[in-house]
Amino acid sequence: xxxxxxxxxxxxxxxxxxxxxxxxxxxxxxxxxxxxxxxxxxxxxxxxxxxxxxxxxxxxxxxxxxxxxxxxxxxxxxxxxxxxxxxxxxxxxxxxxxxxxxxxxxxxxxxxxxxxxxxxxxxxxxxxxxxxxxxxxxxxxxxxxxxxxxxxxxxxxxxxxxxxxxxxxxxxxxxxxxxxxxxxxxxxxxxxxxxxxxxxxxxxxxxxxxxxxxxxxxxxxxxxxxxxxxxxxxxxxxxxxxxxxxxxxxxxxxxxxxxxxxxxxxxxxxxxxxxxxxxxxxxxxxxxxxxxxxxxxxxxxxxxxxxxxxxxxxxxxxxxxxxxxxxxxxxxxxxxxxxxxxxxxxxxxxxxxxxxxxxxxxxxxxxxxxxxxxxxxxxxxxxxxxxxxxxxxxxxxxxxxxxxxxxxxxxxxxxxxxxxxxxxxxxxxxxxxxxxxxxxxxxxxxxxxxxxxxxxxxxxxxxxxxxxxxxxxxxx
Numbered sequence: 001x002x003x004x005x006x007x008x009x010x011x012x013x014x015x016x017x018x019x020x021x022x023x024x025x026x027x028x029x030x031x032x033x034x035x036x037x038x039x040x041x042x043x044x045x046x047x048x049x050x051x052x053x054x055x056x057x058x059x060x061x062x063x064x065x066x067x068x069x070x071x072x073x074x075x076x077x078x079x080x081x082x083x084x085x086x087x088x089x090x091x092x093x094x095x096x097x098x099x100x101x102x103x104x105x106x107x108x109x110x111x112x113x114x115x116x117x118x119x120x121x122x123x124x125x126x127x128x129x130x131x132x133x134x135x136x137x138x139x140x141x142x143x144x145x146x147x148x149x150x151x152x153x154x155x156x157x158x159x160x161x162x163x164x165x166x167x168x169x170x171x172x173x174x175x176x177x178x179x180x181x182x183x184x185x186x187x188x189x190x191x192x193x194x195x196x197x198x199x200x201x202x203x204x205x206x207x208x209x210x211x212x213x214x215x216x217x218x219x220x221x222x223x224x225x226x227x228x229x230x231x232x233x234x235x236x237x238x239x240x241x242x243x244x245x246x247x248x249x250x251x252x253x254x255x256x257x258x259x260x261x262x263x264x265x266x267x268x269x270x271x272x273x274x275x276x277x278x279x280x281x282x283x284x285x286x287x288x289x290x291x292x293x294x295x296x297x298x299x300x301x302x303x304x305x306x307x308x309x310x311x312x313x314x315x316x317x318x319x320x321x322x323x324x325x326x327x328x329x330x331x332x333x334x335x336x337x338x339x340x341x342x343x344x345x346x347x348x349x350x351x352x353x354x355x356x357x358x359x360x361x362x363x364x365x366x367x368x369x370x371x372x373x374x375x376x377x378x379x380x381x382x383x384x385x386x387x388x389x390x391x392x393x394x395x396x397x398x399x400x401x402x403x404x405x406x407x408x409x410x411x412x413x414x415x416x417x418x419x420x421x422x423x424x425x426x427x428x429x430x431x432x433x434x435x436x437x438x439x440x441x442x443x444x445x446x447x448x449x450x451x452x453x454x455x456x457x458x459x460x461x462x463x464x465x466x467x468x469x470x471x472x473x474x475x476x
Contacts, residue, residue: 117151120284121338122185124247129185129266131176131340133300142174143344144261175343178260179457182466183225183252185266187282187336189273191248194240196274207270209238211470213255219321222271223252226318228263228310228339233318239469253469258342265311265339269322281335289334311339350414354399357417361397368395370424379433379445385473387436390429398423428464432476 118126119134127135139147150167190209197208210216210223213235225234235255240248258264271279281289288304315337316324323333373391377384397419400407413420438447454476458466 121282121288121336122187123283124186124188124249127184128249129183129336129338131183132338133303133340134338136175136300136341139174143346144174144341146174146341147171148173148176173343173347175261175341175347178258178262178342183254183266184249185252185268185336185338186247186249187268187271187279189279190250190271191240192274193272193279206272208272209240209250211237211239212474213237219270219319222268223250224267224269224315224319225252225254226265226267226315227259228265228314231314231317234258234264237469251466251469253472255475260342261344262342263339264342265315265337267315267334268336269319269324270333271335278333279335285334285336306339307337311337350409353414353417354409357419358397358399361419369393370395377433379436379442382445384433385470385476386430387433388431390431391426392429393424393426395422396425397421426464428467430467430473430476432473 119129119132121132121134122128133146135148135150136146137149138145148170150170194209197206207220207222210221215221216223216225216236216238217233221238223236223238225236226232227234236252237255238250238252241251242248252266273279280286289307312324312334316322369392371390371392375389375391377386377388379387398421399409399413399419400423401410401420403423410420432448434446434448435450436442437445438449441447454472456467456472458464
């Protein structure tokens with residue numbers, strides 16, 4: 001906004017110069033015409049009274065016989081001055097228009113997946129559901145037996161520049177992040193059902209997306225996350241993300257980090273529509289479970305066998321209230337299911353290298369923290385969870401290729417153990433109302449002392465605004 005204001009001021013200055021040049025041209029023309037009339041002695045006396053000697057001499061010279069030779073040159077000079085000022089004013093005006101386009105205009109997403117291998121289980125976006133075995137390949141040499149294989153063209157382009165992130169730096173990992181978030185998917189009709197329930201028009205729409213961890217492991221939740229081997233449900237929350245209102249996505253966030261090198265699965269079950277009727281399974285799910293047909297372009301060739309022999313029996317034991325029977329085809333209630341494996345601790349060696357080298361560099365220099373904004377909330381209202389939000393930046397060793405949003409880790413820096421210099425890392429701190437109440441002895445709210453700090457890093461598809469998620473604020 002500051003740069004936008006500066007450009008607007010430049011435009012105003014440029015337009016002022018244009019107006020001034022036009023005024024000078026107009027005054028000169030008026031005096032020109034007035035001085036040509038010999039009967040206007042009164043104007044001459046006014047100019048003498050005002051002691052504008054130089055101007056009077058020029059006016060008198062214009063009335064001489066040489067005026068017709070000098071006048072065209074003066075007008076031509078003024079016209080050139082006017083055109084020069086006009087051109088100068090166009091430059092800041094162009095910058096202003098360009099800034100408006102960059103700040104406010106969101107170009108349409110150029111989602112072209114004609115050469116990508118999309119997963120038919122979820123046709124919302126080519127990369128969904130995420131994570132899943134569709135984005136992996138078999139590798140018996142790894143600890144998990146799998147390797148991540150992400151195609152950059154599978155991802156939707158970033159906002160504002162329509163560029164796709166190069167994900168080759170993730171290839172070679174033997175699983176997905178155990179930090180567990182967010183897990184992404186969508187089911188047609190889910191948005192309308194959730195909005196109908198939130199608005200109160202369909203209060204009987206149940207079950208629904210779990211807003212609380214307690215509900216996520218009961219029959220009140222349409223999403224189930226479980227450890228396939230242990231057959232245990234994982235508490236989580238799930239919300240609709242409206243970054244793209246025309247194409248919302250469900251964000252599923254586990255309540256705790258997942259285990260390393262572990263097989264997990266996600267199921268959408270018994271999800272109703274806005275009228276309370278059962279939503280149909282996704283087309284890919286119908287073909288896979290009902291027709292026993294392997295999905296086209298699926299790199300997960302063992303999916304059908306694994307679903308029937310492993311996932312469905314495991315789900316039936318983990319959530320015994322479901323209508324999924326062991327060893328049989330799924331009923332209509334199972335609308336979507338996908339699974340993945342988390343990375344082993346061996347895949348964290350590059351991250352540990354960055355952590356240790358960063359700590360060594362920070363020990364040798366002063367910490368530079370800059371607070372950019374502080375937002376205070378009124379904890380009087382019981383639904384307010386955060387008393388204060390602090391936005392800032394921290395000067396840290398820089399391990400990325402550049403400071404652009406689509407930049408990735410620098411393997412050259414990782415191999416050398418030295419960063420690419422220093423950069424600014426932005427952060428957000430939420431101070432919960434319970435901590436504020438304890439600090440000021442606010443008796444109307446629950447008081448809690450500072451026992452721990454919840455450190456949260458956002459996922460691949462999002463940014464630090466992910467920390468504003470209700471479930472995370474509730475944990476804090």
